[in-house]
Amino acid sequence: MATKAMRGGSKGMPRAVREGEILDAAAVEFAARGFAGLSVLEVARSAGISKPLIYRYYGSKEGLYIACAERAGTALTAGIDEAMRATRRPGEAALAVLRAAFTALEPRPHDWTVLYDRSLPDDGEAHRTARRYRLRLAEQAATGIRTSFSGHGLTDPLDLDALTQIWMHTVTALVDWWLRHPEQSATEMIDRSRRLLGAIRGL
Amino acid sequence: MATKAMRGGSKGMPRAVREGEILDAAAVEFAARGFAGLSVLEVARSAGISKPLIYRYYGSKEGLYIACAERAGTALTAGIDEAMRATRRPGEAALAVLRAAFTALEPRPHDWTVLYDRSLPDDGEAHRTARRYRLRLAEQAATGIRTSFSGHGLTDPLDLDALTQIWMHTVTALVDWWLRHPEQSATEMIDRSRRLLGAIRGL
């Protein structure tokens, strides 16, 4: 017989491919248990490999998180930036942003949750990385809110700030719902969101 | 001199009072770092006592979390239940619930965040306790959403479910905002919420 629990040895998988698999598994775990709750051993098991390989490729648990956050953050901020630049009428901004977000998240909806991990150690590079993307996303949301609500009598900057927070959490809510209904496609999510936003407006 | 780092010895504080202080400190830490990220030693330091006292009173880290969650969950669900029962017109339900929530959370806004910790071990009593209150709150939200949106053409149960999720996260958003603006009173939060909900409706 060929395999009898060999000790070490390549399986011929190129590093880039393996890295992708590791990040996919890690994103799920980070989203589910948070940074502090995640066990690197579990990620290894879930990716079908052994722990040291993760350390060879990512150096540390923090490095693993940073890689996840970086992949998630760049895709999201870039997609949303693009969508906001392409939008002309302010009434369409919200849905355009949602479309961009869901499209960017289609391969891994968990990515959004990863960025908003609350269990990161407050010092450390991981925290700074997540913070950077969160701030970027918050800025994008704030400008979106400003244009959407301009001329609606909302002047207090604190009100605008709170509205921004509500909008961000609305995205979180939809992503959470998506995670519990994985059979839904990004397009279906967009349609549903349009319907829901309309219903809320006409309440 | 009186004190020179004595080893042991009562300070005359009644158990009930001390327990309250411990829970207060723990709630802040649980909210900030999550269950997995929290260090019992840190809670002890922050409460001005030593670690073994926490273990004497709460048995384990899990016990400590459960106590926090129980205190938060009962206050919240009871307050919201009361508010929903007292509300007659469906248009007022949302604000009535927010008023109840903010009132219940006034002493410790962190409590809301504690209940939605994502870093709890999925087995274990702590998870079950949090889950119980989350389900209860979700039920309350769902009935509120049903009555608020009845006769607005929303029939798909999935839509209603997603709306419920959005509503819950709206509360989370407002609580998060509150945590970053601790100088605001519950009344101010309620007023602001009324204003914001109005602005969203008239978008």
Add this chain to the structure above:
DNA sequence: CGGCGAATTGACTTTTGGGTAACATAGGTC
């Protein structure tokens, strides 16, 4: 005052999980 239970702690043990060392195998190259 003497002693008993409740409050409290320094110092310890145990466990968990991040991180590493050393070794093993596949697959291409000269």
Add this chain to the structure above:
DNA sequence: GACCTATGTTACCCAAAAGTCAATTCGCCG
């Protein structure tokens, strides 16, 4: 076919954090 590098594993180390022990002081009650 020998060798080098990239991929991979088992078995271990160790720091930090959960959890425990034994002693110590306080306040009260007879």
